[in-house]
Amino acid sequence: MPKALIVGNWKMNGDIGTARKLAGAIVAGSSTSNCDYLICPPFTALSEVSGVLQGGVVRLGAQDCHAAASGAHTGDISVGMLSDIGCQYVILGHSERRSSHGESNALVKSKATAALEGGLSVIICVGESELERKAGTALAMVEKQVVGSLPELSDSINTVVAYEPVWAIGTGTIPTTEEISEMHLHISSVLEREMSDPNAEAIRLLYGGSVNPKNSSEILRCARVNGALVGGASLEVASFLAIGESCP
Ligand code: PGA
Numbered sequence: 001m002p003k004a005l006i007v008g009n010w011k012m013n014g015d016i017g018t019a020r021k022l023a024g025a026i027v028a029g030s031s032t033s034n035c036d037y038l039i040c041p042p043f044t045a046l047s048e049v050s051g052v053l054q055g056g057v058v059r060l061g062a063q064d065c066h067a068a069a070s071g072a073h074t075g076d077i078s079v080g081m082l083s084d085i086g087c088q089y090v091i092l093g094h095s096e097r098r099s100s101h102g103e104s105n106a107l108v109k110s111k112a113t114a115a116l117e118g119g120l121s122v123i124i125c126v127g128e129s130e131l132e133r134k135a136g137t138a139l140a141m142v143e144k145q146v147v148g149s150l151p152e153l154s155d156s157i158n159t160v161v162a163y164e165p166v167w168a169i170g171t172g173t174i175p176t177t178e179e180i181s182e183m184h185l186h187i188s189s190v191l192e193r194e195m196s197d198p199n200a201e202a203i204r205l206l207y208g209g210s211v212n213p214k215n216s217s218e219i220l221r222c223a224r225v226n227g228a229l230v231g232g233a234s235l236e237v238a239s240f241l242a243i244g245e246s247c248p
Helices: 016-029 043-053 079-085 095-100 105-117 130-134 138-149 177-194 237-245
Strands: 004-009 035-040 059-062 089-092 121-126 159-163 204-208 227-230
Touching: 004 089, 004 204, 004 237, 016 035, 016 043, 016 237, 035 089, 043 059, 043 079, 079 105, 089 105, 105 121, 105 138, 121 138, 130 138, 138 177, 159 177, 177 204, 227 237
Parallel strands: 004 035, 004 227, 035 059, 059 089, 089 121, 121 159, 159 204, 204 227
Antiparallel strands: none
């Protein structure tokens, strides 16, 4: 198994100055951790943060991209633009994009295909709603998202899957460790079945949704959890680094 990956999803927060300071503090404090770090600032701060991260081990990612290489797509950002600015990763299919931008599995898959073709690695987000969890259909719904969103080009190096139950994002409520393990083992078996890569069992699976320094240690020790996708707690350097320090 590769080292755990701890991802900071800054969402739509911060100006350029805040982003520069936060990235600099993460670089300064990350050298002792037993994990890989990736930070995903808003588009407007990517260039600045790219400069701060240059030559170091903390990686840079974006929070979305368009599937087309260029053209009449007002407000969108292409894979080539992200590579140009120094991104190595892009988060795709986050539940906030699935719900507020109507992103379907097919759209997520087309964006992910474009990203992989353009040399970026992808973090594909999946996760059930509260209703689906209560109805006992969480495993089936997440399986459908994984199968529908994963590009044929995916392998264990270029793709990361993040399991983020929608009801756990930003709420302070998390699944039990049994529920996290059950879902991660299920996603792992779906990937082994679906992917042509014989190393599918090595693909990194992240848990996301209300991860903080108090719960990260037990979450990161669940079966088949290889890191975390962190929202709110990634905006404070101390809590983000503490999550990294808690990696097994
Ligand atoms: P949260 O967000 O850590 O604030 O719950 C996680 C995410 O949406 O990626």
